[in-house]
Amino acid sequence: MTTFGTANAAPGEVATGRLEVGEMRDGSSIGLPVAVVNGASSGDTLYVQAVSDGDELNGVGVISRVVPKLDPEELSGTVLFVGIVNYHAFQVAEHRNPIDDRKLNRTYPGDRNGTSSERISHATFQTAREADLILDLHQGSTSRMIDETRVRCGSRHRLHRECLRLAKTFDCGYILDQKGPDGQLARAGPDEGIPTIDPELGGSVGWDETSIQRGVDGVFNVLKGYGFLEGSVDPDRQVRAKGFDQYGSPNGGLVRFEKDLRDEVEVGDTLFEVTDPFGTVKARVTADSSGVFWRTRRLPQVASGEYVCSVGTDIDSY
The missing domain is CATH 3.40.630.10 (Zn peptidases)
Structure with missing residues (x-):
């Protein structure tokens, strides 16, 4: 029992x-x-x-x-x-x-x-x-x-x-x-x-x-x-990140992403822009490290310094 x-x-x-x-x-x-x-x-x-x-x-x-x-x-x-x-x-x-x-x-x-x-x-x-x-x-x-x-x-x-x-x-x-x-x-x-x-x-x-x-x-x-059930598992090679770069917004406004989840990122790539309500670009944020576009905020409106997105870094295959 x-x-x-x-x-x-x-x-x-x-x-x-x-x-x-x-x-x-x-x-x-x-x-x-x-x-x-x-x-x-x-x-x-x-x-x-x-x-x-x-x-x-x-x-x-x-x-x-x-x-x-x-x-x-x-x-x-x-x-x-x-x-x-x-x-x-x-x-x-x-x-x-x-x-x-x-x-x-x-x-x-x-x-x-x-x-x-x-x-x-x-x-x-x-x-x-x-x-x-x-x-x-x-x-x-x-x-x-x-x-x-x-x-x-x-x-x-x-x-x-x-x-x-x-x-x-x-x-x-x-x-x-x-x-x-x-x-x-x-x-x-x-x-x-x-x-x-x-x-x-x-x-x-x-x-x-x-x-x-x-x-x-x-x-x-x-x-x-692990042997609880019969059958075998043959997982594919997986993308492993050993670090995270998090990005905040330098200005208040609306976020416009240039990368989507799972996209590969290279140093200097534009991750997102921040615009005013009329579409004028106020800021452009680029990647500090290469990696994978991992996580973003859900809604577009941001205040200055507010979290926007994360890039998984130190990438390898496991």
């Missing part, structure tokens, strides 16, 4: 339930939706979670499609899912937890006696740390961005190679291999000896079917590539 919160599944069974993480202001219990798919055959454990940022919905779109497709009779091992991690932010369609104004994916491994976000991180991490692999499904929030997989442990980490292997097996086509901020699950997992990746499934808040399907394919690639 495998238990996750109130979900209990014997070998060959699927169960759903709730993982208690605290109480609301009226004293009612808060429970995150969880699922257990317990394979008929023994094997490793995969932990998958989504919506640690409350407005990043593509991950729960992935989980909602993967769980019904998993036949525990064909599965070796166990897959554990948390469908919605940032309970409070999800309810109000916000990025940060409104109870403590924290970005939840900066609070791992959590604190059982801490703030709301820290308690949620602690509760979920107690299960994640017992797994053999971790997938933390994200998307680019309000920005437009490519589908990519992030390796956040840093190149000197003892699990770096294993995390890269997991990212390549997921096979989004693009990998950002750059050490992430403290408090990310993709940092905390490797510190516990668990290969962990952070797939960023597109961007611009919403529900993007193309990115969701890419995430579904990625999860099944991992299940096959």
Whole structure:
């Protein structure tokens, strides 16, 4: 029997339930939706979670499609899912937890006696740390961005190679291999000896079917590539960026992009122009480094100094 919160599944069974993480202001219990798919055959454990940022919905779109497709009779091992991690932010369609104004994916491994976000991180991490692999499904929030997989442990980490292997097996086509901020699950997992990746499934808040399907394919690639399901995975060579150049606007106005997502960028290429409301060009911003056009703001209006776009740099093929 495998238990996750109130979900209990014997070998060959699927169960759903709730993982208690605290109480609301009226004293009612808060429970995150969880699922257990317990394979008929023994094997490793995969932990998958989504919506640690409350407005990043593509991950729960992935989980909602993967769980019904998993036949525990064909599965070796166990897959554990948390469908919605940032309970409070999800309810109000916000990025940060409104109870403590924290970005939840900066609070791992959590604190059982801490703030709301820290308690949620602690509760979920107690299960994640017992797994053999971790997938933390994200998307680019309000920005437009490519589908990519992030390796956040840093190149000197003892699990770096294993995390890269997991990212390549997921096979989004693009990998950002750059050490992430403290408090990310993709940092905390490797510190516990668990290969962990952070797939960023597109961007611009919403529900993007193309990115969701890419995430579904990625999860099944991992299940096959690591022996949970029969089948083989032969991922293509992927574009890997080991750095990021971010560009802000020198002036206020309207952004007009000269590059689109996934375009190759050379030093000196025009990335975008800023115009006034009548189309007169006020500024032209060019690339400082070669790379791939990776991420942009969604809406065109900017104030001076406001973020506009990012270029993935230090590019190679992995």
